[in-house]
Amino acid sequence: MPPFDVPEGDPFGPHNLPYGVFSPPGSSERRVGVRLGDHVLDAGAAAHALGSPYASLLARPTLNPLLAAGRTAWSDIRRALTAWVTVPAHRETVEPLFHPLASVALHLPFEVADYVDFYASENHARNVGRIFRPDAPDSLTPNWKHLPIGYHGRAGTVLVSGTDVVRPSGQRKAPTDPVPVFGPSVRLDIEAEVGFVVGAPSEPGRPVPLGGFRDHVFGLCLLNDWSARDVQAWEYVPLGPFLGKSFATSVSAWITPLDALEEARVAPPERTHELLPYLDDADEEPGGYDLRISVAVNGHVVSEPPFSTMYWTAAQQLAHMTVNGASLRTGDLYGSGTVSGPAEGQRGSLLELTWNGRDALELPDGKRTFLEDGDVVTLSAWAPGPDGVRVGLGEVTGRIVPRADPAS
Incomplete structure (x- = not known):
């Protein structure tokens, strides 16, 4: 089907227009692309052909220059793109600049500056508390309702969807083991998350308030925070996650602009504790997003x-991340933390779904507690869009492969 003729209701129609970076067939050159249906528009070539003042931002091998340009440029370019793919007068110029999605290679869409991951789901935090602190009077830690807990990750191991994930090795020690042992993780897990991509930077020493969220955050993507639970359990006291998290974080190839998600905005859950002023969003615009995520292992939705x-x-997380004066850089990525709902079928990690390995999942290809070599995990999602149309958020997929040269 020609790219302009996207079926009505397609989740990647003109109401969406997510950004990515691709290489055309037979080329290694990287280009900024915008998805429309099952095609990719060479955005830089289209901007040049139509005389856009933003052509230089789009004719790059990464999204970073566009991200750094700020909110006015983001809005202007989005309006232009919408016209380019919907106005019949542009069709003759733009249509030859599309490539079938199946024919292109997709790359990590932006250069990641820093990576931070949060712990923002109360359902997830309570499940983890019940698993590891069953005798505690409260499954939440005392600080949880007062601030968004997070940790700094490793930007250099953020991978684009479709990249294999090598099973990590590290130290682990079960409660009954006399000493730690070293070897490949035997409790490899997933965490279904949403990643937020920072565009406009901020000055050191100047916190970003809640109202500054949309001036600094360009868009979002799906994110899988792979986790070696056995390595994590042994190392995390007292400084938190390190090798159990830093080996790989997978993100989707498409970044959905916040402007495409206006109809998906919702109020967050009711606050049960009074918040300090810099986190108090009672008088702010709705800060939550209605995103429907699906987690599949080997093609089976779990x-x-x-x-x-x-x-x-995400606005509170950004405010907390900068309240000490830490600055934002273009390409900063921060993860929401594992997304889990109140029902058993809404848990975003195998740790919760199997209750720390106690209750194996029944899959068509066998039982699972944690991931085995060869397993393929796919996160996909959509959000409500205008007039009842869905906004597709793409997917992030990773296949577990054994380490080729295990260290000793």
Whole structure:
């Protein structure tokens, strides 16, 4: 089907227009692309052909220059793109600049500056608390309702969807083991998350308030925070996640602009504790997003976590991340934390779905507690769009492969 003739209701119609970076067939050159249906528009070539003042931002091998340009440029370019793919007068010029999605190679769409991951789902935090602290009077830690808990990750191991994930090795020690042992993780897990991509930077020493979220955050993507639970359990006290998390974080190839998600905005869950002023969003515009996530292992859906249940919003996370004066850089990525709903079929990690390995999942190809070599995990999602049309958020997929040269 020609690219202009996207079927009505297609989740990647003109109401969406997510950005990515691709190489055309037979070429290694990287180009900024915009998805329309099952095609990719060479955005830089279209901008040049139509005389756009933003052509230089789009004729790059990465999204970073566009991200750094700021909100006015983001809005202007989005309006122009919408016209380019919908106005019949542009069809003759633009149509030859599309490529079938199946024919192109997709790349990591932006250069990741820093990576931070949060812990923002109350359902997930309570499940983890019940698993590891069953005798505690409260399954949440004392600080959880007062601030968004997070940790700094490793930007250099953020991978684009479709990249194999090598099973990590590290130290692990079961409670009954006299000493730690070293070897490949035997409790490899997933975490279904949403990643937020920072565009406009901020100055050191100047916190970003809640109202500054949309001036700094360009868009979002799906994110899988792969986790070696056995390595994590041994190393995380007292400084938190390290090698159990830093080996790989997978993101989708498409970045959905926040402007495409206006109809998906919702109020977050009711606050049960009074918040300090810099986190108090009672008088702010709705900060939650109604994103419907699906988690599949080897093609079999095992969970459908709802993002609307997240206690801490992306705006609060950004405000907390910078309240000490830490600056933002173009290409910063921060993850929402595992998305889990209140029902068993809405849990966003195998840790929760199997209750730490106690209750194996029944899959068509056998039982699973944690991931085995060869397993393929796919996160996909959509959000409500205008006039009842869905906004597709793409997918992030990774296949577990054994380490080729295990260290000793």
